[in-house]
Amino acid sequence: GENVEQHPSTLSVQEGDSAVIKCTYSDSASNYFPWYKQELGKRPQLIIDIRSNVGEKKDQRIAVTLNKTAKHFSLHITETQPEDSAVYFCAADLGGGSEKLVFGKGTKLTVNP
Amino acid sequence: NAGVTQTPKFQVLKTGQSMTLQCAQDMNHNSMYWYRQDPGMGLRLIYYSASEGTTDKGEVPNGYNVSRLNKREFSLRLESAAPSQTSVYFCASSTQGGNQPQHFGDGTRLSIL
Numbered sequence: 718g719e720n721v722e723q724h725p726s727t728l729s730v731q732e733g734d735s736a737v738i739k740c741t742y743s744d745s746a747s748n749y750f751p752w753y754k755q756e757l758g759k760r761p762q763l764i765i766d767i768r769s770n771v772g773e774k775k776d777q778r779i780a781v782t783l784n785k786t787a788k789h790f791s792l793h794i795t796e797t798q799p800e801d802s803a804v805y806f807c808a809a810d811l812g813g814g815s816e817k818l819v820f821g822k823g824t825k826l827t828v829n830p
Numbered sequence: 831n832a833g834v835t836q837t838p839k840f841q842v843l844k845t846g847q848s849m850t851l852q853c854a855q856d857m858n859h860n861s862m863y864w865y866r867q868d869p870g871m872g873l874r875l876i877y878y879s880a881s882e883g884t885t886d887k888g889e890v891p892n893g894y895n896v897s898r899l900n901k902r903e904f905s906l907r908l909e910s911a912a913p914s915q916t917s918v919y920f921c922a923s924s925t926q927g928g929n930q931p932q933h934f935g936d937g938t939r940l941s942i943l
């Protein structure tokens with residue numbers, strides 16, 4: 718079955734720097750790759766997603782890139798702010814139109830003022 | 831528009847007790863999910879329902895049962911709770927079909943002594 722690896726598990730950056738989180742997946746049939754942000758004690762919230770027919774997607778300071786050949790995708794946050802501090806999860810679907818997602822284990826991002 | 835509502839928010843059980851976690855959504859979504867979140871493990875799918883009356887196992891279904899009685903509601907039942915089921919449980923919903931964002935509830939924090 719699908720396996721999603723996420724790195725790093727923790728990331729500390731200075732305010733204004735960029736942060737990059739990387740995920741690899743195992744099932745070449747996967748087509749949908751969302752990213753969720755979870756603040757302490759809160760629900761996971763979708764921040765951006767990408768589908769396999771697109772190589773890159775951007776939304777203000779957040780961007781996601783996808784390399785289907787290498788089976789990896791990355792989250793890029795530019796001009797980080799303290800409110801970006803949270804745990805970020807990547808996920809991949811099981812392919813074939815499946816609605817099931819497999820999540821990575823998360824990256825705890827700390828943005829130091 | 832409340833989104834996805836979970837009850838209760840917190841619960842403490844003794845080993846062997848039974849419990850039903852409730853989830854309701856008002857977004858007219860067909861698909862609903864139950865996840866558990868443990869420290870360092872990300873989100874793992876317990877059960878999934880594509881529509882009223884249908885359910886399917888996820889990664890970690892053992893020890894759980896689910897009921898999808900109508901389009902809005904999807905419940906998760908622990909018949910005989912075990913300490914290993916201590917976790918935070920999240921319900922989510924999405925529109926039908928693959929490649930769709932999942933919207934999460936606030937979670938139920940369950941401790942089993």
